[in-house]
Amino acid sequence: MMRTHEAGSLRAGHAGQTVTLSGWVARRRDHGGVIFIDLRDASGVSQVVFREGEMAERAHRLRAEFCVKVTGEVVIRPEGNENPEIPTGSIEITATDLEVLSEAAPLPFPLDEHLEVGEEVRLKHRYLDLRRGEPARIMRLRSEVNRVAREVLHGHEFVEVETPTMTRSTPEGARDFLIPARLQPGSWYALPQSPQLFKQLLMVGGMERYFQIARCYRDEDFRADRQPEFTQLDVEMSFVDQEDVLQLSEEILAGLWKLIDHEIPRPIPRMTYHEAMARYGTDKPDLRFGVELTEMTEYFEDTPFRVFQAPYVGAVVMPGGADQPRRQLDAWQEWAKQRGAKGLAYVLVGEDGDLSGPVAKNLSETEREGLAKAVGANPGDCVFFGAGQRSAARSLLGAARLEIGELCGLIDHDAWSFVWIVDAPMFEPVAEMEAGDVAVGASQWTAVHHPFTSPNADWIDNFDDDPQNALAWAYDIVCNGNEIGGGSIRIHRSDVQQRVFELLGISGEEAQDKFGFLLEAFKYGPPPHGGIAFGWDRICMLLAGADSLRDVIAFPKSGGGFDPLTSAPSPITAEQRKEAGIDAKPGAKKGESGEKKADEQG
């Protein structure tokens, strides 16, 4: 019998009982020959006292993180010795037996919650890190997140389906990880960037309501907080419209946030993509605070200031920012340059309403006079400007807005703000893609979501006439400025799909090669369908109040996709290389090989 009770479960009511506990030595103190330890297990901590001569002697060898089994009597702590900070603080166990289950070498870092320890050493010894309260709490929370989401989905008769992870390249805008196929030397599997194609196939298959907490893979140039493998809650539904997907999503999110005792007000507000860009300079606005962008293009229509003679001029106000020291105003310039801008124009509004700063004198008098009112600035504020191409300037101002929110303490860090961003554009110019993304097709347009996203009812007949302005039934859910999910209604009409491919410059041959099996499936009565995928790691991070995605992953990779714990990836042997057929030349032509294989196996 390893234990009769869990360490964290003991209370005054257990006094007089003989109990056996198993766990770890969290702390050990020696008070004049009497040894005290905090015995920790998954449930919590109890204090154990080794009082008598022999027991104290046996306990003497205990060190931090020894794994032990202790038997003893639960007693009420002497008055004055209670610890109201822990649930077991009114009792202690007087040990009558001790078994060391295993010893611990000196620790590479102390497990005390209050000490800061470098991430690299924590990840290398993640199994020790997980013994700390906070990482353990996060793992348990994540498990609950899964449970609650599945409960909601099962309640709506969703079917959980596992889709393949050794599959064909999926055209989703990032690089695939590849796996050599030993039994078909020269051929490779790809790890899926998402189950997108398979979930659409399940809809063609009449599954109607699908979900999966799915592992996805993207071979990206791991920026600060990306992981080569990540998890999404993947959902797809048939015979639905956007409204159905949004409602279900809100029910899931409400369930998740209830885990941390927050009631999400529903319906979650909606904002169009264009409105978000105009007011907040981003498609994932943080609405925990106000401060909006003001478009000033028209205002500066006839400006003498060369910098503002631009396709777009916008402004954002920093409340009370007029008294920033010179040093801080310089830092803003540096900040803007790191974002690829030339600088960040600003005007300071004096307490008397007068404008100062280098830009002010370049403006016309009319412009100066009306400026504060036009941007909604008060005496003592600072006005920042963005001028240039609309999207770049807005993006800069949107980032400045977030800085302002932090610097001015406008963000309530206990608040939760959710918003749907709807009516996203179908297409964006290839020139404006994010670095590292891979365009599908050869035209000047690429799909903002993916090539299977449906134009909305207003645009389904004429999106090809005006791709710049065509809108999709696509939606993102944003929480505190983080995109935590996104999806779309898919195209189920082959004529529409054909026109989208044409616009994207995807030739018939390329379409056939990349996702011919999906197009083939769509010949057989595909239902109207749509879905959403939630960024599970990010959602867990937000719920846990963690700083990094790595904190919510049991065994995360650090930068460059390196695993500090196992040292993966690592070199392979020449024998492995040979056996895996890595250097084999593919034998037959592409089209044939598949057919041939199929026959052989029939």
Added chain:
Amino acid sequence: MMRTHEAGSLRAGHAGQTVTLSGWVARRRDHGGVIFIDLRDASGVSQVVFREGEMAERAHRLRAEFCVKVTGEVVIRPEGNENPEIPTGSIEITATDLEVLSEAAPLPFPLDEHLEVGEEVRLKHRYLDLRRGEPARIMRLRSEVNRVAREVLHGHEFVEVETPTMTRSTPEGARDFLIPARLQPGSWYALPQSPQLFKQLLMVGGMERYFQIARCYRDEDFRADRQPEFTQLDVEMSFVDQEDVLQLSEEILAGLWKLIDHEIPRPIPRMTYHEAMARYGTDKPDLRFGVELTEMTEYFEDTPFRVFQAPYVGAVVMPGGADQPRRQLDAWQEWAKQRGAKGLAYVLVGEDGDLSGPVAKNLSETEREGLAKAVGANPGDCVFFGAGQRSAARSLLGAARLEIGELCGLIDHDAWSFVWIVDAPMFEPVAEMEAGDVAVGASQWTAVHHPFTSPNADWIDNFDDDPQNALAWAYDIVCNGNEIGGGSIRIHRSDVQQRVFELLGISGEEAQDKFGFLLEAFKYGPPPHGGIAFGWDRICMLLAGADSLRDVIAFPKSGGGFDPLTSAPSPITAEQRKEAGIDAKPGAKKGESGEKKADEQG
């Protein structure tokens, strides 16, 4: 509004209501200008009638598997037209509107349940196959299987944790699939054969109760019914003994079989490995029928028959087998040869008790006289013999036993028989490993389970003195002759682990290279722990009454790891190859590279 009701939900009580349904045209019949269709959705089928001139005309173009939306009035079917075989058989819908949501090309195969269709064409068009009742039912059952298992585990406060799938090679006896690491050219990740090492690390991390429905990967020579990726329910617990793992497992299994209305009698009986081998010739005996092996080694101690002068002689009785025609007795010989045996010796027991067949005359008179009684044969039975090396001969007789069960109709195909096989041996001679398995270590012994399996209490101190007979705390759960799960109590003492490595011929360097990070972790107070993994695909197959693992996988691979649907694996481009760094030479030495990387990223 795509639908007001689900097609399978309509009953006589809905008569008079106007409903809208969406789904597929399952069947279309033309009765003198009136068109009938069976409209199918995920919930079932309703009959829709297009009666009036215009409606019938519009319905005329409908073909099988068109996706449609129909509005109409629910009416009670005319007397005599009811269909008691379907739940909606008392009503039909008189259509007043029809919208074709999408058309279907002529189908590659009919979706009628009663038609046999080749598997290859079904898998190539799996999305059509899934529209059939049986495959759809199986997918839904599998989803329920997941739900129920998780419910049991959450009820015991198990924590669901996702472990990495891009990791380091795991030493589990099969080949790894590999993934080139673009950002560390020359280094490779491996897909995990199971989360074994990570779940043990989670136990070191104090997680105490872990589970995961985990994707696992083995690059094997795909035999009949193997998949390169497969799923297991993976469970690990701390501060437990074998009894705890078995009890939890039984609770999970009981929950699963309740899904198909079968109550598993508990506790599930247990049998030692040695008993199973002796009585049934296998470690996964099918106990739905009797027929046991009888050891005859001693009986034939002084036999004049050369073939029986062997280290082991055993027999199995085929009831009523004496009247098998010559042809069938020859077929048994063929059957045995295909299993690598020289043949299958037999004796026929006549109705008068006289023995016949080619072996009989080679036996001594005493042997002949006592034989029937010794093996428990009755007049009219056939006795088969296996002679030679104990394990090979038993294995042949065990297989013969299964054949006998089938041929003689002894197996109740509606019965469920569960048994735990316990007290498995720690080690087996490398020479007796299954083909395709990879030995870890360089000695004549290999681990039957894996090198972290603990010897049981009787053997922990002396397993190295007698590896042949040493027993492990290892257990398999067998259902109807299928191994559906297995696990063990793990070693948590480093001295014991060291001795196991020595016995297996795993050098300190090799251990360090292969699982150094686990050994490192075990320095820090590892708890006693153990667990189990269930073969989830196989369990679903049994529950579904399916013939093949492929039937319970949404998008399975066929032979050779080929996916008939996507044609994966497939050739990659020269550019992909270059970019992925497939041909790069690893830069640093193995040991160093890890450390160096860790520093760079600190």
